[in-house]
Amino acid sequence: MTQTAHKIRQALIIEDLPDSQALLLTVCQQTFPGVTCQLFDNLHDGRLWLTENRCDLLLIDLGLPDGDGTDLIAEVKQSAPDCTIVVATIFDDDQHLFAALQAGAMGYLLKDQSTAQLVRQLQGIEDGQPPLSASIARRLLNGFQVRAQAQTQPAQHSLSQREQEVLGLIARGFSSNEISGFLEISRHTVGDHIKNIYRKLNISSRAEATREALRLGLG
Amino acid sequence: MLFNRPSLALHATTLLAIFCCSISIWMALQLPQFDGHWLIKNGTLYLHADADPDTPPTSRPLIPVSVSNRQQQIIPERNDFLEDPDFVDRYQDYNRIIQRQDLWSAFGYAPLVIRATDTNGNPVEWQTHLRPRQLQDLPKEFWLQQVVALLALVISGWVFWLRHNDTSARLFFASSACLMPAILAASVYSTRSWSVPSDWMLWLSHINHIGTEATVAFMLMLFMTYPQRLPVWRYWPGLAVLLAAQAWIEFRQWSDNLELLLRWPVFMEIIAILLLAVWQWRASARNPLQRAALRWFLSSILISITLISWNSMVVNFLGLDAPFSQSDSIALFLILYLGIALGLRRYRLFDMDIWSYRTLLWTAGSGLILLLDYLLLAVMGLSHNLSMGLALFLTGWIYLPLRQWLWNRMVGSPWQPDNNLMPQLSAIAWQPPEQRQQAWQALLQAHFQPLHLHRANGMDADTGSAQLANDGQQLLIASHGELAPVSLEFAQRGARLFNRQDVRFANSLTQLLEQLIHDRRDYQQGIDEERRRIGRDLHDNIGARLLKLLHRLRNTPNEELARDAILDLRSTINAIDSPLQSFADTLADLRIEISGRCEAASVHLTWQVPFELPTDNLKPVVRSVLTSILRELVSNALRHATPTAIVISMPVAPSMSTPLHMEISNNGLHTSPDHWQEGYGLRNLRGRLQELGGSLSVQQPQADQVSIHLTLPATIWAKP
Numbered sequence: 024m025t026q027t028a029h030k031i032r033q034a035l036i037i038e039d040l041p042d043s044q045a046l047l048l049t050v051c052q053q054t055f056p057g058v059t060c061q062l063f064d065n066l067h068d069g070r071l072w073l074t075e076n077r078c079d080l081l082l083i084d085l086g087l088p089d090g091d092g093t094d095l096i097a098e099v100k101q102s103a104p105d106c107t108i109v110v111a112t113i114f115d116d117d118q119h120l121f122a123a124l125q126a127g128a129m130g131y132l133l134k135d136q137s138t139a140q141l142v143r144q145l146q147g148i149e150d151g152q153p154p155l156s157a158s159i160a161r162r163l164l165n166g167f168q169v170r171a172q173a174q175t176q177p178a179q180h181s182l183s184q185r186e187q188e189v190l191g192l193i194a195r196g197f198s199s200n201e202i203s204g205f206l207e208i209s210r211h212t213v214g215d216h217i218k219n220i221y222r223k224l225n226i227s228s229r230a231e232a233t234r235e236a237l238r239l240g241l242g
Numbered sequence: 243m244l245f246n247r248p249s250l251a252l253h254a255t256t257l258l259a260i261f262c263c264s265i266s267i268w269m270a271l272q273l274p275q276f277d278g279h280w281l282i283k284n285g286t287l288y289l290h291a292d293a294d295p296d297t298p299p300t301s302r303p304l305i306p307v308s309v310s311n312r313q314q315q316i317i318p319e320r321n322d323f324l325e326d327p328d329f330v331d332r333y334q335d336y337n338r339i340i341q342r343q344d345l346w347s348a349f350g351y352a353p354l355v356i357r358a359t360d361t362n363g364n365p366v367e368w369q370t371h372l373r374p375r376q377l378q379d380l381p382k383e384f385w386l387q388q389v390v391a392l393l394a395l396v397i398s399g400w401v402f403w404l405r406h407n408d409t410s411a412r413l414f415f416a417s418s419a420c421l422m423p424a425i426l427a428a429s430v431y432s433t434r435s436w437s438v439p440s441d442w443m444l445w446l447s448h449i450n451h452i453g454t455e456a457t458v459a460f461m462l463m464l465f466m467t468y469p470q471r472l473p474v475w476r477y478w479p480g481l482a483v484l485l486a487a488q489a490w491i492e493f494r495q496w497s498d499n500l501e502l503l504l505r506w507p508v509f510m511e512i513i514a515i516l517l518l519a520v521w522q523w524r525a526s527a528r529n530p531l532q533r534a535a536l537r538w539f540l541s542s543i544l545i546s547i548t549l550i551s552w553n554s555m556v557v558n559f560l561g562l563d564a565p566f567s568q569s570d571s572i573a574l575f576l577i578l579y580l581g582i583a584l585g586l587r588r589y590r591l592f593d594m595d596i597w598s599y600r601t602l603l604w605t606a607g608s609g610l611i612l613l614l615d616y617l618l619l620a621v622m623g624l625s626h627n628l629s630m631g632l633a634l635f636l637t638g639w640i641y642l643p644l645r646q647w648l649w650n651r652m653v654g655s656p657w658q659p660d661n662n663l664m665p666q667l668s669a670i671a672w673q674p675p676e677q678r679q680q681a682w683q684a685l686l687q688a689h690f691q692p693l694h695l696h697r698a699n700g701m702d703a704d705t706g707s708a709q710l711a712n713d714g715q716q717l718l719i720a721s722h723g724e725l726a727p728v729s730l731e732f733a734q735r736g737a738r739l740f741n742r743q744d745v746r747f748a749n750s751l752t753q754l755l756e757q758l759i760h761d762r763r764d765y766q767q768g769i770d771e772e773r774r775r776i777g778r779d780l781h782d783n784i785g786a787r788l789l790k791l792l793h794r795l796r797n798t799p800n801e802e803l804a805r806d807a808i809l810d811l812r813s814t815i816n817a818i819d820s821p822l823q824s825f826a827d828t829l830a831d832l833r834i835e836i837s838g839r840c841e842a843a844s845v846h847l848t849w850q851v852p853f854e855l856p857t858d859n860l861k862p863v864v865r866s867v868l869t870s871i872l873r874e875l876v877s878n879a880l881r882h883a884t885p886t887a888i889v890i891s892m893p894v895a896p897s898m899s900t901p902l903h904m905e906i907s908n909n910g911l912h913t914s915p916d917h918w919q920e921g922y923g924l925r926n927l928r929g930r931l932q933e934l935g936g937s938l939s940v941q942q943p944q945a946d947q948v949s950i951h952l953t954l955p956a957t958i959w960a961k962p
Binding site for chain 2: 040197
């Protein structure tokens with residue numbers, strides 16, 4: 024486990040809607056008192072800022088005026104692996120989020136929720152309780168199963184028995200609380216499993232990209 | 243050539259067999275018919291008189307003394323009425339039987355007197371006369387032998403025409419082709435009622451002897467090479483010369499000892515066949531498949547041959563009466579040929595495949611229909627008192643439709659270009675990819691009517707074009723796109739060869755199908771793209787605006803309205819992205835959504851739904867209605883009742899045959915449901931629910947509790 028809880032001092036928020044920007048700022052400040060927040064409404068400025076600075080938390084929208092937030096997520100995951108990356112979105116389905124999670128996001132916030140809920144969720148991500156929607160869980164489950172069957176999956180990228188169970192229950196719509204009751208493990212352990220699933224998703228997608236690049240003669 | 247058209251060849255073989263049978267039937271009909279029959283029992287000749295109006299009709303056997311008319315008188319000899327003249331031990335007796343036939347034939351149809359004694363020694367005189375033979379006079383033994391002869395040639399011919407390059411198939415055919423004349427020849431004289439002209443009997447007997455010797459000789463050679471070629475096979479030319487010489491010696495009667503010249507050689511050959519069978523058996527010890535086939539083949543052949551030879555030869559050696567007549571023993575050959583025909587199917591004797599049965603069935607079908615035609619003519623011809631009107635009615639309304647039905651069922655219509663090919667091809671293109679191959683093969687089967695059609699996976703797929711193989715016996719259709727290559731053998735049920743035109747036609751078919759599949763894919767891609775575009779627009783424009791609205795309405799009573807609108811938009815976009823979703827997944831999404839909302843409102847949610855839910859897809863409209871209704875009901879409860887607990891329950895999972903029942907109940911209600919004013923949302927949903935055949939009812943079991951029961955019929959599932 025490389026990801027240990029660390030203090031969030033510097034946050035970067037990239038969001039083009041002013042209202043949402045304001046909301047995310049409020050949520051960020053309420054969650055991490057004393058945090059410094061840097062706000063941008065496009066990818067370019069955010070990327071430029073990151074060349075000089077570093078952040079502990081990146082809150083990013085996906086559909087930005089000058090591109091897809093997913094690209095920046097992948098860059099930050101490479102340059103600052105310790106940074107907690109969170110997607111701010113209004114859609115939690117696999118079509119919109121999966122690529123961002125593969126790129127290295129550790130969770131997501133649904134912007135239509137109340138400030139109190141958002142604060143709780145962000146805290147959860149930082150405490151190791153990342154959210155995972157049923158549709159994404161199903162897609163993950165399918166993806167890992169297909170790769171396991173094709174045996175292109177090195178052992179460290181495949182899910183453990185427990186992680187598969189957790190993922191299966193999420194896919195059935197169970198909440199973290201229900202899962203911890205069902206599997207008789209603590210809520211934190213459930214969170215750890217989910218974090219691991221995220222991590223393995225990111226590792227295996229990068230490994231796949233590398234293999235693909237090698238195959239194409241770019242490696 | 244016939245080799246390339248097995249169906250045609252088999253028809254020709256059948257016709258030949260029918261022709262040969264016709265000759266023997268014709269010959270049998272030329273013989274005189276006697277209304278009594280001769281019987282040899284314990285070495286004594288008896289006479290049984292059939293019903294005769296004038297003379298003492300007696301069922302008691304008579305002992306014949308003399309037969310006479312004005313010209314001649316004959317003292318009957320026992321051997322005159324032996325079934326087969328070769329049932330004696332010396333050629334002297336054999337020749338005498340044949341010579342005396344002409345004496346008997348000389349009676350003609352003139353009146354004659356038979357003097358005899360009954361078993362008590364009293365003289366009996368019987369005046370009778372011979373008459374021309376009718377078809378119905380021929381005994382069942384005679385017909386049985388015709389059937390066996392026909393079957394022998396047809397079944398061996400069938401094996402031969404499909405496997406003509408195989409030595410064992412050739413030997414089997416040769417053996418049966420020699421058996422047929424032997425049986426037919428014997429059938430004429432052995433079922434005679436009175437006599438056969440001497441020269442006929444002489445030559446028929448020669449045919450019978452030579453045919454039998456050749457049959458056994460070819461069978462002997464067959465066992466040298468089937469199923470395994472034994473080392474002794476290399477001596478076959480010597481063996482052939484030896485056996486031919488033996489047949490010549492027998493024909494020329496080089497000795498008076500018939501037993502030595504005829505029966506002993508055949509007997510020895512059968513012993514040799516048994517020895518070879520044992521040899522083959524041992525040779526196949528390491529090959530269980532071959533052994534299973536051999537077991538079947540051997541039992542068929544050995545049972546029939548052993549019984550026949552035991553009957554006609556061993557019994558002769560022992561000087562006992564045969565337990566059944568020679569004609570009856572011929573029926574044992576039925577065991578052989580039916581056994582082999584069954585074995586071909588079960589054990590692939592001679593390496594024949596199951597499809598080869600189609601040729602045989604087809605021939606049998608057309609033969610049966612010809613027979614029906616003949617029977618109709620016979621019935622019409624015989625029934626003089628059948629009125630013209632009735633005859634027309636029978637033929638037109640009963641017979642012809644029946645014949646057509648039989649023809650379609652058993653023989654099928656002759657090949658004709660199919661005008662429905664275009665719609666069929668188009669239907670294939672619209673089928674799911676995994677079903678296309680099967681539909682494609684079905685189309686090729688229907689169009690070319692090959693005897694055998696299978697995937698040709700080993701074929702070189704790069705040629706891209708159809709090609710002929712084995713001089714037109716085979717048409718290979720290359721793979722195209724996702725379609726695997728296919729091999730077709732024996733066009734039009736084996737009635738013709740594949741030709742250049744077929745190749746061109748197959749090529750245009752594959753190209754057309756490829757084009758159709760391609761167009762279909764483009765079309766689907768267009769749909770998918772458009773769907774994605776709509777989803778993106780909804781997401782980018784409406785989503786952003788709704789979110790803006792939500793931000794403006796935060797901390798006002800209308801905040802929830804905007805949130806519900808976003809939720810609905812979310813499901814709409816989900817539905818656009820993946821129109822089909824399983825029941826289990828739909829409920830999982832609903833559960834997450836509802837539990838999130840309950841958690842936000844600090845309401846305790848109890849979700850009582852079976853752990854295993856059907857993974858069958860819901861119709862998109864059902865999924866949308868179900869999602870909207872549950873969402874609306876939960877919203878209403880949260881907004882109006884300020885509950886502390888919500889229970890969503892489904893006691894039994896729905897299935898293809900059981901309806902869906904769900905109940906949403908909550909506490910904290912203040913007004914009675916009777917006074918509810920249904921908002922637009924719920925009214926609208928109730929209407930949509932009714933359109934799907936479902937219903938919704940509200941109950942208030944306790945003052946502070948309300949439960950809403952939701953029912954949907956078992957028709958909610960999307961077609962698989």
